[in-house]
Amino acid sequence: MKLHEYQAKELLREHGIPVPEGRVARTPEEAGALAGEIGCPVMIKAQVLVGGRGKAGGVKMAKDPAEAVSLARAILGMKIKGIEVQQVLVARAVDISSEYYVSLTVDRASKSIQCIASASGGMEIEEIAEKEPHKIVRFTVDPESGLARGAHYDSLARAFGAGPGAEQAWQIVSGMYGLFTGKDCSLVEINPCALTPAGSLVAADAKVILDDNALFRHPELEKYRSAEEYGADEMDARSQGLSYVEMDGTIGCIVNGAGLAMATMDLIKYSGGSPANFLDVGGSSNPEKVLHALRIISKNPRVTAILINIFGGITRCDDIARGILMAKEKLAIPVPLTIRLIGTNEKEGRALLQAAGVEAFTELTEAVQAVVRGTPRERARA
């Protein structure tokens, strides 16, 4: 789950990391009032979960509350990469003498937490890695021993300079590490980590991504969930235990397993069609899930045909067949269905479908070609 900047900063603040004073506003008037309370100049920052806010004109500085009102009016409602800005962060503007970068992520290779720090910040880490790789310091943290003041301190000193810089960076990274491990994050990033002329480091901008699999341990973080990351249908799907990502094509797909779901989309494209979505009904067998999957996909007006591709392992074909029949009974599915069914309990599943007059393919390539050509074995009833 991705967090907004203001939410990320709330968590950073809770973990003792210096963050410029700021609060979130939903109207220009609120932004003006906040600017007055906080003290100008303030930054007015669009809160959307996509990058490139600055370039899109979603981050501006206001010298007084009146300007804060007019800037907030311009930014609220603006679209950044298709996402409408619904709230702005009003935060005290910091004088910046230099910009650093620091983040914690999961390192797949060493199976540990990795810290990346850099003496230049303010741009994406990929860009820093390309332009000034010598400025990047990386180290991994053994989760059992945690951060070590010796070696890790020295690494930070290489990025932040010895002396007060290193000490402050150490305090910040310690707080980040507490947040990362305490709230099960998959990313905690401060960029830029700004050095003020007075010599203090503050988190001028921040990103936090939470591990979805660990949210059950942190019910207090549910309040941060926003429909923006997933869209209404994606949220709906998640609440039914489905993994759904909407795309811009016309062929809806329901598949069991993420790898096969991606391969099915690829195959639709390869065969000349375009996938309308990624949808993994998940590992466990449950007829209701198929019903919800069909309901959600049927809502997408671009969808002209639906392909159900099941290779049963832990998913049982008879459960899927029951779900399909239940959906046909309860929903008005507006487009033709093409079904491919094979694997665990295939015989039982096919028998159920056949008894209801529904045919299913065995081979994936054939099923994909049929759905792309618009020649499913089963036509929607007019």
Next chain:
Amino acid sequence: MSILIGRDTRVIVQGITGRDGSFHARSMKEYGTAVVGGVTPGKGGQALDGIPVFDTVAEAVNATGANCTAIFVPARAAAGALAEACDAGLPLIACITEGIPVLDMIGQSRKIARAGARLIGPNCPGLITPGAAKVGIMPGRIHLPGNIGVISRSGTLTYEVVWALTRAGMGQSTCVGVGGDPVIGTKFIELLELFEADPGTAGVVLIGEIGGDDEEKAAEFIRSSMKKPVAAFISGRTAPPEKRMGHAGAIVSGGRGTAEAKVEALKSAGVPVADRPDQIPDLLAEKLSGVRGGSER
């Protein structure tokens, strides 16, 4: 011949009384696997189709001489189940459970490494040596004993490829699903090494997907250290960036982990990459005949 599991594998199932655990314990046993016990705390003393159930892994191992476990417990209990399997000294752990917090896996992977155990998964279909043993959830009947090794980050996509191999008459030595999470136990390279050393394996199919760089590392290993032919398939060519595609590990982030980069890396290591899963048998057969031709010269 095979890798990791065979006729001498004695399996226990952790979470054997749950919906999935019981179903697949039965299915593994029907396949001919020696399923010697199960574990569900509080249900020790019961039996499932003649398979004795124990309260703890240690008791199960002591009573049955098990040398392998398949974990089917819910995600919240998985870290505890892994720790228990480790403490009981089991050398091979297949963790089928999906949705385990990544920090739990980071913690457990240290423990597993210290215990000298091998973990397959989590969030994986498990592994199968056709005709000998099945430790996982794959449908047994799509497999055929033979000499092709299969390794994959996916579950159902592996079935698709295995089914294509079987129909082409190309049986499998062992098929291993490594799992779709960012932090997993055994990776591609370790399995490629095992297959390279296995006299029962003539060629390998590698099934990768977007996210991470394990395919690129595998490509490098194949280039530098493998004589046996490898063919590959990569899924996620149409996946949009910055979106998690079901698997927690399947995400293109900051321009890294793309399907294109993986296909490119594999091709440059001499590994043919199929556009469709059903092209794999031909691609691999071609490579295999090339190897034979080479050795005759």
